[in-house]
Amino acid sequence: xxxxxxxxxxxxxxxxxxxxxxxxxxxxxxVAGGHSLIPMMKLRMADVPHLIDLQDVGGLSGIEISTxxxxxxxxxxxxxxxxxxxxxxxxxxxxxxxxxxADPQVRYMGTIGGxxxxxxxxxxMPGLMQCLDAxxxxxxxxxxxxxxxxxxxxxxxxxxxxxxxxxxxxxFALPKGGYAYEKQKRKIGDYATAAAAVQIIKENGTCTAxxxxxxxxxxxxxxxEAAGAALIGSAVDAAALDxxxxxxxxxxxxxxxxxxxxxxxxxxxxxxxxxxxxxxxSRA
Amino acid sequence: xxxxxxxxxxVNGKQEEFLAEPRELLIYTLRERLNITGPxxxxxxxxxxxxxxxxDGKSVKSCTMFVAQADGKEITTIEGIGGPDALHPLQAxxxxxxxxxxxxxxxxxxxxxxxxxxxNPNPTEEEIRFGxxxxxxxxxxxxxxxxxxxxxxxxxxxxxxxxx
Numbered sequence: 444x445x446x447x448x449x450x451x452x453x454x455x456x457x458x459x460x461x462x463x464x465x466x467x468x469x470x471x472x473x474v475a476g477g478h479s480l481i482p483m484m485k486l487r488m489a490d491v492p493h494l495i496d497l498q499d500v501g502g503l504s505g506i507e508i509s510t511x512x513x514x515x516x517x518x519x520x521x522x523x524x525x526x527x528x529x530x531x532x533x534x535x536x537x538x539x540x541x542x543x544x545a546d547p548q549v550r551y552m553g554t555i556g557g558x559x560x561x562x563x564x565x566x567x568m569p570g571l572m573q574c575l576d577a578x579x580x581x582x583x584x585x586x587x588x589x590x591x592x593x594x595x596x597x598x599x600x601x602x603x604x605x606x607x608x609x610x611x612x613x614x615f616a617l618p619k620g621g622y623a624y625e626k627q628k629r630k631i632g633d634y635a636t637a638a639a640a641v642q643i644i645k646e647n648g649t650c651t652a653x654x655x656x657x658x659x660x661x662x663x664x665x666x667x668e669a670a671g672a673a674l675i676g677s678a679v680d681a682a683a684l685d686x687x688x689x690x691x692x693x694x695x696x697x698x699x700x701x702x703x704x705x706x707x708x709x710x711x712x713x714x715x716x717x718x719x720x721x722x723x724x725s726r727a
Numbered sequence: 728x729x730x731x732x733x734x735x736x737x738v739n740g741k742q743e744e745f746l747a748e749p750r751e752l753l754i755y756t757l758r759e760r761l762n763i764t765g766p767x768x769x770x771x772x773x774x775x776x777x778x779x780x781x782x783d784g785k786s787v788k789s790c791t792m793f794v795a796q797a798d799g800k801e802i803t804t805i806e807g808i809g810g811p812d813a814l815h816p817l818q819a820x821x822x823x824x825x826x827x828x829x830x831x832x833x834x835x836x837x838x839x840x841x842x843x844x845x846x847n848p849n850p851t852e853e854e855i856r857f858g859x860x861x862x863x864x865x866x867x868x869x870x871x872x873x874x875x876x877x878x879x880x881x882x883x884x885x886x887x888x889x890x891x
Contacts, residue, residue: 444771444772445750446750447750449749449750453798477792478791481793482773494795496795496796547857549788552785552792
């Protein structure tokens, strides 16, 4: 498999990246770990005359945990997320999700920034970032701007990031309460048939806050505010679970593909969300 | 645009300099340009792990990296891990415990396993299966691969203790 020829750039800083992007417009793409983009280039489904490798750009690999928030540089890999002790303590849902992405080799290369910026509905981190109400920082010719994860995704591979912008970091408030990332897949390394990210807060046996986002069940990740609302004020009993699943099912719009027909995906998404809520609640 | 570029990579301790197009996949550089044919091409779609090499301390599928990305890096292939005259404990264990049948996946398996044992010298069966999940074998059913890695781990740990 031989991709189309391209010119390779490995700038040393973000100014260099932005100037190449400005010069070549949508003929240029940045590459981080490359494990989404390179397969697409090999299949010639992506044509990238100018490939800009971010590996030498400094300042993109930080994991900063403060008393109230976490910031992850775009080049932090899934392997880094899994093996960072402070992160496991501060936001264990990240590790639980990252362990369900691809396989060890791919996790050494795959990055949080690539995963969220790519806009592939099958990627796991976008839904998780919506669950955590994360904010993405993108930098372009006019400087930096912040985009909430819940407003970033417009359609499959279409996001709020402009062609001349680069996503440089994600940040979010320290997650509170119980958590779960539950994913149904056909085999290890697969994208989700359905996946659910849940953070839930329990006070005196009652749910006081819940955040729920679903993966690969629409052409974007789905933050289901209604599903979370269905749990608030309840003891997360059978009736509340049924209500949350019903609300989530109303928000997703799966399509038939090689992971199954629509009815199956709706069924599986309910099973997965139920498991995720129960596990998150048990940890709350 | 397809102009060849000058690249320098270090493979198994030996520095290699050559001209290549940036789009050349690293597995082709290794196999066809440098005649390092231990890493195999299996699926060529980042799934099977037969092309696994170690790059700057990471297990990487060399079918999913352009040579341009590897410029300046240190790469270890199965040839750098051990050979017929001095088998690595993993190679000896795969031989001893029938961790292979056709052998096609074995270079990638063992290369990946060296890194797994470096990060986790005492893995459980479950940790081995999870840590080896990026490598597919169609012959063994994996049972003997797990046994081989367990045996190699025991051997390497005993050797380390004896040395201390």
